[in-house]
Amino acid sequence: MSFIQFFRILWARRAIILLATLACFIAAAVVVAIVPPRYTATSRLMLDLLKPDPVTGEVIGSRSAKEYVKTQMQLIKDYRVAGRVVDALGWTSSPALAARFAERGESDNLDFRRWLAQGISYNTEVTWVEGSNVLAIAYSSPSPDAAAKTADAVRQAYVENALDTKRETAARNAAWFGQQTEKLRTQLAAAEKRKTDFERANNVILNQDNSDPEMSKLQALAQSVPMAQAAAAAFVPPSAGQLSQIDAQIAASARTLGPNHPDIQVLRQQRVAVEAAVARETAAARANSSISGPSADNLLSAQTSKVLAQRGKVAEAQRLAADVQVLRNQFDKSAARMADFEQQAQTTQSGISLLGSAVTPDSPEFPQVGLILFGATSMGFALGVFTALIIELLSRRVRSAEDLSNSGLPVIGAMSRSVVEDEGGVLWRWLGIRMPQAKQAS
Numbered sequence: 001m002s003f004i005q006f007f008r009i010l011w012a013r014r015a016i017i018l019l020a021t022l023a024c025f026i027a028a029a030v031v032v033a034i035v036p037p038r039y040t041a042t043s044r045l046m047l048d049l050l051k052p053d054p055v056t057g058e059v060i061g062s063r064s065a066k067e068y069v070k071t072q073m074q075l076i077k078d079y080r081v082a083g084r085v086v087d088a089l090g091w092t093s094s095p096a097l098a099a100r101f102a103e104r105g106e107s108d109n110l111d112f113r114r115w116l117a118q119g120i121s122y123n124t125e126v127t128w129v130e131g132s133n134v135l136a137i138a139y140s141s142p143s144p145d146a147a148a149k150t151a152d153a154v155r156q157a158y159v160e161n162a163l164d165t166k167r168e169t170a171a172r173n174a175a176w177f178g179q180q181t182e183k184l185r186t187q188l189a190a191a192e193k194r195k196t197d198f199e200r201a202n203n204v205i206l207n208q209d210n211s212d213p214e215m216s217k218l219q220a221l222a223q224s225v226p227m228a229q230a231a232a233a234a235f236v237p238p239s240a241g242q243l244s245q246i247d248a249q250i251a252a253s254a255r256t257l258g259p260n261h262p263d264i265q266v267l268r269q270q271r272v273a274v275e276a277a278v279a280r281e282t283a284a285a286r287a288n289s290s291i292s293g294p295s296a297d298n299l300l301s302a303q304t305s306k307v308l309a310q311r312g313k314v315a316e317a318q319r320l321a322a323d324v325q326v327l328r329n330q331f332d333k334s335a336a337r338m339a340d341f342e343q344q345a346q347t348t349q350s351g352i353s354l355l356g357s358a359v360t361p362d363s364p365e366f367p368q369v370g371l372i373l374f375g376a377t378s379m380g381f382a383l384g385v386f387t388a389l390i391i392e393l394l395s396r397r398v399r400s401a402e403d404l405s406n407s408g409l410p411v412i413g414a415m416s417r418s419v420v421e422d423e424g425g426v427l428w429r430w431l432g433i434r435m436p437q438a439k440q441a442s
Contacts, residue, residue: 009392010385017384024380028372037364041148042138043155044355047072049133069135073126076137076158082117082124084157085150091116124154134355144361151358163350170344177338184331191327195320202313210321214310246271 049065091097101112125138137155141147199205207213250267
């Protein structure tokens with residue numbers, strides 16, 4: 001089939017094509033006139049993912065940021081947020097909405113507030129601006145002012161819900177840690193009492209670091225005895241140096257003076273006195289070492305026996321002290337966590353930044369009149385062409401010599417016909433409708 005043949009078929013069936021096109025155009029125009037317009041307003045906010053929490057210092061990692069953002073997108077359309085919007089806008093007091101609620105189907109078992117919240121969630125669309133921390137909250141409504149107002153209300157409700165959820169979670173954690181802290185306080189007091197009673201009953205007292213004071217004394221004695229013995233062996237009398245100086249003076253004077261010289265005689269007398277002092281100091285040192293040696297050994301032995309006798313009691317006291325220390329550490333950590341969560345329960349930081357209010361839309365998003373009319377007209381034209389081709393295939397006609405040539409039949413010749421038209425006959429022929437010819441005047 002050539003293009004000329006195809007065009008002839010369409011021209012022959014032009015009435016069908018025109019009617020289908022007009023029908024679709026009129027139907028689209030009726031839809032545009034009947035369907036109420038819908039305006040869409042967008043409100044934006046930013047999630048502070050990279051900024052640490054001012055109370056906890058926590059930062060959301062880059063790996064979990066995507067999942068976190070998706071979770072927040074779902075929470076924006078949650079009933080808790082939508083219910084806050086209903087309350088903030090006062091829709092539960094609207095007679096018109098109450099009348100629409102009364103006309104709902106019997107299969108709908110939702111209460112009034114949840115029914116209104118469901119409508120808000122249905123008309124809310126949340127999108128994530130890729131490559132950023134920005135969320136766009138779009139709300140559609142028949143009124144442009146209502147669309148902008150509700151979009152801002154949804155955003156504000158989400159921020160308040162996020163802050164309340166954060167506070168409620170922190171308050172629950174603080175209450176739980178408070179219970180644990182009180183339990184640990186009771187256990188710590190009981191452990192300290194057991195330790196004190198054991199020390200009092202067994203006359204065992206530990207140092208601040210839970211070490212045994214008697215063992216410390218034993219270690220000090222074990223170090224002091226060898227040191228005392230070494231000091232006695234290396235004892236040098238204080239007068240020994242003076243005695244050496246006098247001997248040196250006598251030797252120097254003997255070179256120039258006689259043995260009976262008065263100066264030499266005086267030096268010899270001094271030497272005798274100093275030598276006697278050295279003898280007395282040496283005797284006293286030996287006497288002290290002979291007395292302190294056995295005494296130190298006795299003290300060391302007695303202290304060793306005392307430590308060995310109390311080893312079991314000291315070990316038990318140290319075990320009780322270790323229990324006290326463990327419970328004290330647990331109590332301190334639990335009390336610190338309770339204080340942290342109590343502080344978080346009073347925070348005013350939601351971790352969300354608002355990026356300006358929604359702008360009232362000037363034109364509706366739906367219906368787009370030009371696009372709908374053009375699409376309907378195009379669809380009607382295509383439907384008319386398709387219908388014309390189907391009818392032509394069911395009732396094929398010979399419209400030109402080309403139709404006979406394509407069918408394989410020999411063409412002997414072709415002739416044309418002249419049509420005499422009355423007034424308005426051109427229009428009827430163009431529409432494909434045959435009208436009886438008017439009689440020509442004689």
